[in-house]
Amino acid sequence: MSNENNNQDQQAMADEWAAALEEQTADAGFDADSLLNDVQAQSASAAQGVELDELKDDSIPVSDPKLDVILDIPVTLTMEVGGTEIAIRNLLQLSQGSVIELDRVAGEPLDVKVNGTLIAHGEVVVVNDRYGIRLTDVISPQERIRRLK
Template sequence: MSNFLTLQAAAAERLAQHLPSASTLRVAGIVPARDAAAYASPAVSATFVGASTADFALLLVDRSFLDAAGGAGLVGAVSAVDVLRPALEQAASAFDAGVLGELREEDAAGLLNDPETAVFELNSAHQANDGGVPFGWFAIRVRDNGAVNSGGGLTAAGRSAQDTDMAARLGLISNVEMALTVEIGRTRMSVRDALALEPGRVIELDRSAGAPADVLLNGRLIAHGEVVVVDQDYAVRITRILDGAEGAH
């Protein structure tokens, strides 16, 4: 399996693990693009820019789980693209450091018709058993930014060209504002429990007192830190910067 195809398969697996579906999802394997073509509109698409550039398109047969996850009908309901962004961020983390661009709902026919695109079929457990319609498809096209040697790695010239090209491209977005979030813990609850929240209710988080807080950039873990108070405002003191592999988990 080529290096790129290995990355694509890893991205599809991470996406399946983090989609907010009520059932467990798995990657059934690569399928012809025509299998997903009937569901090409609308797809949720995004482009990842890093050492390699990757185009993503997520095609779903049944989008009802997005309404449930986003709280459709409630005040402050979350849009479909915002619900899906964490899962696509996880998929992008397979390609190491980089930036996942804006998510768009659009026709994915152009991506599906490209012979360089790999299309992975996603199934839930019961669909895999009864042979029903797949849960959806995840299309990935990787565009290399450097030459590859016969051993599967970049040549010295390829690395130099890649570094120069990457620096130039990342320079274009160096002034783009990104959301920095500090997370002290999280928990999962049913919609019923969420609707029952009221003042005074205590919600237990999955982290012990004194444990470091997570620092996330656009939803991706980049550092650990401790919460401090500066002039009566909360702040975070960075205690550790994570490398790309650590931040992917």
């Protein structure tokens, strides 16, 4: 019964996020369903068979058994608003209501990190009193590896 309630809660949350994304597309001045229908109608009338080369990223094997071993390992995903350095003297003087100035300008994208490694930038969104993050820029795997060196 608890698992069923959890599934219902997850479905309700997914519906709320979908509604928020739909609202975003409406705010952008177009109807996503109408646009999709137009594209499908155009592609159906002008569809021609073509043979495409298979796109492959050989750096990450799809069915590598070694990779399968790590796919279920949990990682820590964090969103960093900003940071600052302060002396311990000032840290000890902090109390409720204290304000700490961060090194980031208001409106600047947040850093999205996995286990402390920057993987993307994004902006905060709120859906039904819950925070989320919309990714605005994802760092390529090659760039992430380059930054590790």
